Amino acid sequence: MHFFARVFLPFLLFVYIAIETYLRLQHTSLCGEVGCALAGELLRFDHVYLNYFGLAGVFSLIIAGYLSRKIRFFDTLFFIMLYAGIAFEATIIGYQFIANPEPCLFCLSVFSSLLLIALFSQIRHFAVVLATVLFIFLGLNTLTIPKNRSFVTTPGLYLIQSETCSHCKRVKAYFSEHDIAYTPIASKEINARGFLKFVDIGTIPVLIIKEASSMTILKGDRKIIAYFDAQHKAEMVKDATESTPVQSSTLELSSDFLGAGGDAGCALTITETPSCADTNATPIPQHQGNR
Known part of the structure; x- marks a missing residue:
């Protein structure tokens, strides 16, 4: 049992990590789940170095x-390294459970293998190991850790707001009055606060207008309402232009144009469409990632 727990099982784990490392270098993996790909985004370096x-x-x-x-001496050293490895993996797995929609299956496999080695190596201390892992998970859950997910995913309107903000209430009342669909994002969301800090915006409401190839950010209730008022006026002018007959000049063509005979030909009419009203918003180009 001593050789099985302290040599054979670690050797199997070594082979498993070695296979995964080789596959990583070949741009593939034993873990094809979304959580495995997201786990690499949480690291400060390339995930293959963690395999090394x-x-x-x-x-x-x-x-x-x-x-x-x-x-x-090596008996003591063995358990120090084993318990340190379990604590390290427990921290990574715990963070993944909080930050990602799902954890990395490869990391879970390594973590489970280390627990199995600890169980067979010294079952008397295994309860202490489980208690340590549990408190690591509980400690991580007390922290405000941003979720590794996107709020602004599809074209549309996204309003970063608060239920108690009077300026936000004004914008939401305006949207409700004019039947403007939008997605509310609470300002207490850590990702929303991180985004506002990144673009150096310290007040709400903030409206994000996501289009197919661009993104517009509007800050403040006055600018948001003015933007849609201008759009509404532009639509009214356009409708009025389309419904009102337009006096246009007619270009007289000769009787032999496009053929002989007494046909007077076709009148060519040119109508200019009113230009759209300018807004004070700043469009932000949206770069496509290789997601």
Whole structure:
């Protein structure tokens, strides 16, 4: 049991991480789930380096486990490295559960393998290991960690607002009165606050107008309402132009134009369409990522 728990099981884990590392270098993976791809976005560096770190750690665990059969020092070193690895993986998995819609299956597999090694290596201390993991998860859940997800996903209107803000209430009342559909985003959302801080906006309401190839940001109730008032007036002018007969000049063509005979020909009419009203909004080009 000693050899099985401290050498054989770590060796299987080493092989598993080695296969995943090789596949990563070939731009593929054993883990094809969304959580596995999102997990890499949480790292400060390329995720393959974390695999290298895992290989080095598990290899050291194998050596310490093998030598721990005869030397007391390596017995202590084995459990220090094992419990440190479990704590490290528990922190990563706990963060993924909070920040991502789903965790990385590869990380879960490594974490489960380490727990299995701890169980078979010294079952008496396994309850302490589980308690440590539990408190790591509880500690992470007390933090305000932004979710790794997007709010502005499809074309439309997105209003960053608060239920208690009087300026936000004015905009929402205007939208309700004019039947303007929008998606409300609470200003207390950590992602929304991070976005406002990133673009150096310190007040609400903020309206994001997402189109197919661009994005417009409007700040303040006056600018938001003025933007839609201008659009409404432009539509009224356009409707009036289309419904009112327009006096236009007629170009007289000769009787032999486009053929002989007494046909007077066709009148060519040119009508100018009124230009759209300018707004004080600043369009922000939307760059396409390789998502």
